Amino acid sequence: MLSVVAGLIPVGVAQVLVALPVAFLAAIGRLRAIVAATVAAGVVALVAGGPFAVAAVVVLAGIGTLVGFAHRRWGDLALPFVFAGSIPIGLLLAALVDGLLLLFDRTRVLLLDSLEASMRGVIRTFEAVGAGKQFVDTWNTTLDVLVRLWWVWIGGAVLIGAVGTALLCFGIFRVVALRSRWASPAPEWPERAERGEPAPLPVALRAVGYRYPGGTADALTDIDLTVGPGEFVAIVGGNGSGKSTLVRLLAGLEPTTGLVDRPGPVGLGRPGGTAMIFQHPDSQVLGRTVAEDLRWGSSEDVDVDALLARVGLDGLADRATEDLSGGQLQRLALAAAWARRPALLIADEITAMVDSDSRAGLIGLLASLAREGTAVVLVTHLDDEAAAADRVVHLDGGRIVPRPETPPRPAPVPAAAPSFPQPLLELRGVTHVYAAGTPWAHTALRDVSLTICRGEGVLVVGANGSGKSTLAWILAGLTRPTRGTCTLNDTPTAELRGQIGMVFQQARLQLQRPTVAQEICDVAGMPHVDRAYVAAVLHRMGLPPDLTDRPVDRLSGGQMRRIAIAAQLARSPRVLVLDEPLAGLDAAGCREIVSILAHLRAVEHVTVVVISHDLHGMEEVCSRTVVLDEGRVVQQTGAVIA
Structure with a gap:
């Protein structure tokens, strides 16, 4: 879309919008994504609109990068920096345009002759309707100066256009950013790249604590926990007890206090490393069809039919993922995680969206994976699910506690049907x-x-x-x-x-x-x-x-x-x-x-x-x-x- 719009729409407000996606990428520091998007858009632009479309893509990507970086670095004070930064871009672009016109003299002559002919026609029109001789002479002199000093006004127009485009892009970006601004999310995974073969187990947490950035209290405090190969561990607790934070530490999040000890890299998402399945599978399902999703990102052959049969999705290999129910998506996410044969499989409330029969099937499947040597950590708030695990860890208020007593549930009062149905x-x-x-x-x-x-x-x-x-x-x-x-x-x-x-x-x-x-x-x-x-x-x-x-x-x-x-x-x-x-x-x-x-x-x-x-x-x-x-x-x- 970036390359097509850049190639087909003249410079103006509509084309300013092309720089906005790049600005948002720059605002969150995705420089590699910007380079990849610009190169990909440039290739498409070359096919769709030729060299000038490629130039437009590069210029707009540069302006978008400037706007996004300035917003990220200086926030509300970014406007002067956008203005100052756009001037070198405009000067460089102006020099490039003037240089090309100087090099390709036939194109320059054609452009100036066309401009002169148009302006002479306008002057004759004014003369025909009674314009005075002084007025006509002034316009003729001005036209002669424009033709003689073409490099000044063309370069100046390019400079003003670049600066104006940057300022307009920044204005639109700020309006959108303010409307969609969210509280800064807490970092969930380490940013550094891992080297070496994955070796996530055994993992030991010693006196571990974690506080989210900007938080006033610890989400976890004084956690001591060890998970070894082939164990099936259930982590149980109420909403807000710290269950999800704990498993993120197991998956590679660095604690704010304490020590997480493991023999090698976590290997999150890598074969033989750590796989994590979330409560909401939509964010993990990437393929257009079920089979495509299972093969996504894998360099090895995947036995799609066997994986689907194991998770209860037989015959759905060609089904579009957008047509799957929530429970089917959850089982697909489990199959995709198991396709990488992880050493550690973390399942965070994966039964929340499935029916009772499927819930029992998923728990049985996790237990069978543990018996085959994969360590399984299940997050749940249901005691009957936790009973299938080898070990149950109870959390309350961010601490590991003894198993709490379950208070008796009062007898339900059945709802009555409407007395006078309408x-x-x-x-x-x-x-x-x-x-x-x-x-x-x-x-x-x-x-x-x-x-x-x-x-x-x-x-x-x-x-x-x-x-x-x-x-x-x-x-x-x-x-x-x-x-x-x-x-x-x-x-x-x-x-x-x-x-x-x-x-x-x-x-x-x-x-x-x-x-x-x-x-x-x-x-x-x-x-x-x-x-x-x-x-x-x-x-x-x-x-x-x-x-x-x-x-x-x-x-x-x-x-x-x-x-x-x-x-x-x-x-x-x-x-x-x-x-x-x-x-x-x-x-x-x-x-x-x-x-x-x-x-x-x-x-x-x-x-x-x-x-x-x-x-x-x-x-x-x-x-x-x-x-x-x-x-x-x-x-x-x-x-x-x-």
Whole structure:
């Protein structure tokens, strides 16, 4: 895109935008990425637009690099440095242009003759309409000077253009950067390159502590832990207890205190080294198809069919990864990690997005890998998953603690169906096909008909890949069904705005503003931040008001989930659709979310549709359960509405 725009669009505001991606790369210090992108764009520009397009790419890349570096180095004071830095670029470019015109005299003569002819025509036009002799003589003299001193005004125009382009690019860059500025994320991996063959095991943590940059308290304190080859270790704790920080230390993050001892390099992502699978697999799946993802970045032959069979994805080698469910993506991430035969496999809450049967299968697979000699570290908050491990490490408040006692769970209070059902949300014959008309076509829903009433709570369950998330997107109006209709009071949901709120599986991806207050006020459509209003919304969700100005990256998983719900409720929707709202939450977090949803239904009469494989506590929210299998409604229990 950079090379095509540079070659086809004349210099101006539109072409200034070409430098912005390079500016953002420079702002985060990706110099090698800038060089690679410029070379690649230059090759394409040469084919698409010739040598002048290549020159435009190089110049714009230089301007973008200047803008991004100045922003990174001097921040709000970068403008004078951008101005000063653009002058040498402009002078160099002006000298180059003048030199080329001097060298290629025929091109110069043609350019000047064309300019002179155009200007003579303008002068004759003025003369014809009665312009005085002095006016005409002045213009003729000026034209003669321009032709004689062509190198001055052409070089000057190039210099002014370069400086103006840099300043305009910086202005646009600053506007975008300020709008999308986030709190600086904590470094998660060492920046230095590793040398030598991977040797991550055995690894010993001695009196290790870690505090994130800008933090006021340690995320981990006085950790002593050893993991050897072939061990299956489970790390258990509530949200915010430090589990993810601990496994990042095992994967190569340097501690702020203490010592991590291992015989050689961590080898993160390298064959025989360390592999890590995250709770949200989307960030790890890179290939267009399942088979392509398994082979991505591997220099060895990969037995795709055997790997897929082992993780329960038989026959999906040619399936587009964008069509996979969350659970299928998680199993694909596990297969891709195992393809490198790591010595240490770290699984961070990998069962959060899968159904109970798949969860048991994944835990069994991890146990079998440990028996084959791979050390496995599993992060979980579920005791039944941890029971499969050889050893369980309990974390609380960033410290290793004895196993805590589990308090008895109160008996749930089943939700009641609406006393006077009023149909609100209706699906009629809904079928949805992904990549329709292509070899990768996949039918996610088949002839689904469903009626949901005002104030009702409906739980949609089914195995991974049964179509639950696709149904959620259609209910929320984010996807139009291939066939059939989905309406809210006879209006297609895809044509509505604000009446149906949706909370995604991955709440973090839904939070698009730097702070909690900005997120809630932006979703609510408010032109400014109203902290009193935000505090009231937080109170409604059982959250303290001191979260108002907190960066979203400093929230726990449960807090992110509730903030996402709070932001949607700020729009006063008639229907709230939640896709896996309990995924990755500990027992306390689950109880909080269930309590909030039950209150919304019972007191505020919000219609709640929950897509989930986790049924614990959902009987307090939903009076009806809809079971999906291979895209079809195969069963309904509770108060069924025809």
